[in-house]
Amino acid sequence: MKTMKWLGFAVLGIMFVSPPAFATNGMNLEGYGPVATGVGGASMAYDNGTFGMMNNPATLGLGAQGDRLDVALSFLGPNVTSKMSGMSDAKSSADLFIMPGIGYVKNIGMMAYGLGIYAQGGMGTEYAADSFMAAGSGDKARSELSVGRLVIPFVMEVDKKTKVAVSLEGVWAGLDLKMPMSGTQFMSMMPGQSQTSGTVSGTMISGFQSYMAAGMITGLNWGRFDFSNSSDFTGEARGYGVAAKVGGVHKVNDQLTLGAAYHSKTALGDLESDNAKATFNVVMGGAATTIPVSGKIAVKNFEWPQTIGLGAAFQATKELLVVADYKWINWKNTMKNFAMTFTADSTQSNAAAAGFAGSAVDATLFQNWKDQNVFMVGLGYKVSEPFTVRAGANIGNNPIPDTYLNALFPAIVKNHYTLGAGYAIDKSSGVDAALSYAPEVKATAGSGVTNTHSQKSAQVMYSYRF
Template sequence: MKPSKSIFYLTPLCALLAAGSVHATNGMLMEGYGPISTGMGGASQAIDHGNAGMAQNPATLGMMPDGTSRLDVAFGILGPDVKSSVPGMEAKSGGTSYLMPAFGYVKRNGAYTYGIGMFAQGGMGTEYAANSFMAGGFSLPARSELGVGNVIFPVAYQVNSNLTVGATLKFMWASLDLQMAAPRNELLGMMTGSSGKFAAQDLTNPLATATKARISFSDENDFTGAAKSTGFGASLGAVYKVNKDVTVGGSYQFKSGLDDMKTASSAASIASDGAATDYGQMTVIDFQMPSVFAVGASWQAQPSLLLAADIKYIGWADSMKSFKMRYDSSMGNGSVSFAMPQNWKDQTVLNLGMAWKANEQLTLRAGLNLADNPIPDAYVNPLFPATVKSHVTLGMGYKVSEAGDFNASLTLAPSETVTSGSGVTISHGQTNLQVMYSHRF
């Protein structure tokens, strides 16, 4: 990740302009979308939390009053704190502050609710300095920046006074920057095939005499990565009002259908200390965002107190088995394929939240977001430390007029420390803030 940059992204509270990378906290997914849901621990399946519903359970969009429209304008600050160390050396990631403006629009007309939104679905990344041990002796930064965004077209339909169903169609895009150094034996261990000079058993092989090597592709753009792809996604959801106080809901987000990410023909490189730098094209093969199944309930325990709970099952095992790349030289040296084993586990996330209406203007929120770490320690990589587990969230809403209100949330994620199979100890914590103004008309 590039430090101190602006990320135009749509939190599920609204829509955003463009997507960069985000330091996600439930694996590669955010702990919550929009300050209403996030302030309640990320609970979203059976509560009205504004336009963010299009990114979680689209049926909740139908909970807005008939004949009304809603516009959300939001701003967030994502604050990851990542450090990696080996005995005697420590490297701190320079990506510590990410700005996130956002907006969105939804309208209800009779039984139908519809709108449009853009948002950053998730991502991960780090940036280590050129003089850190992570640079591998190349005196160049070691970094990663993965971002996945969506343009969402949601629709919800009120079947009867109790049941509402919803669906979304998503146009998706993904991008990746990667600058990674490794000892030659580690790089050779990741190779799954080669051709041309990369397969030669003599000095024509650019890696033949190397003791270390570096893979690099980066466009140095704050909002995109050098390797890019597009594709589609979809989700289904439902909300059922059991009685005047109890609501249940559920949704299913399908695994994404992204094309392979590709750089320009000469935008990637492989360098070593034993040969001249080779330039070519890098293809990231079959990278996909996971399926997500979620169910939840809300209870209006008192006129001033709302309680909510969700449980989510994220299908990482199907989408993050291995990180595969193929490099094709534009200099006539052939090609080489790599595979970085990931073996992520499916992840269960528990969202618990409450909202207390202190008076007609002020609502206070609090919640917990509890998850296991989907990455086995043996496979965690300092460039992709998506290891945060527990989150404490706080939030508030203030009604500034009959048509407008202001909402904010704060997430505190205590640092989690793991040691990778290569002996690197990685710690990762976060402090995240979101604010939003909503106008109804």
């Protein structure tokens, strides 16, 4: 009971400082936990610790009987640069993120259950205010999306060879966004225009167009949406919801184990903030005038996709474990559009914004992501009784069509190559670590902006059994 009480306080603490995690398999991490990450992220059919809650919860029943507590830290180092012909390169300064994770499992043989909290994934970049990404607005361009899960798994033994599991999960998402757009791009999204990259509509846009028709506004230099806080751990706009997983493992013989898991699509509420701003720099009376409109933001219909994972683990020798997984991620269903509604406050502190008080704008950026197929293979070799080494590869397709690539959300990494190791300190404790490298990929958006993205990451975990 003391252990569960301590774990509860630790979990609550991590929930309130849940940090961002960044894109590898789309917006997912390439591996959850250093054991799985060390073998390319494969995790469906063998014991990979309490991080099995994020992979296949049925694997929690494959561990030794008793209690297990894992405490982990992950370090992600994305390297993202945006380029445009005739402009100086814009390098993202968002290059290091640290994420904690914690999990507890009690295995009593016929069943296992537990509690854990982990980072699911996300995206993020930050470009300087004097870069071309700022579109002349004089303020930086920034995105930071983070998604986390509180997982409660339950595992049952069907027979000596088969275990099945279900997990119920609380999900939360946070988003910071400082998104500038050139006047040309913003105007192209209005009704009656080309709308190749997205759309804007609503009473604010109708009012804007009426001002232009009357000659009060004769041009638009840039526009931007801003909702961002200074926290390293929580986004300005936040939403909450639920999800679930089901999984199973089957031991074919003493050497071969098969596993499968289904992760449901999340049911998240809108990501909302009362501290947002829509700003426009327009030409009025022949002079550039900035109109800052304060209000509320709601990011609509943002969900994490359903996922299916299949895998096998083959104990080739006493020392050598060979693992392989396939994962299908249904991004097409959840990442068709990025949609948000900005509603202006009824009272505006800036006189220039008074004409927009109480109005609203619905903004949609087309995404049209493709489903992702990820193949994971790896080896684990026990060098000695306490020491194990691991290596693996994680091969996937880029889910983002070049046409709709947004430099604020460049989740275009394809492949990862991983190394890992584990050391048993004694019978009750041990450490595991993993390194991952994603080679640089390059893609050019329909806007003409070219993104390059490579990434290094590391994970370390301490385990205690009692």
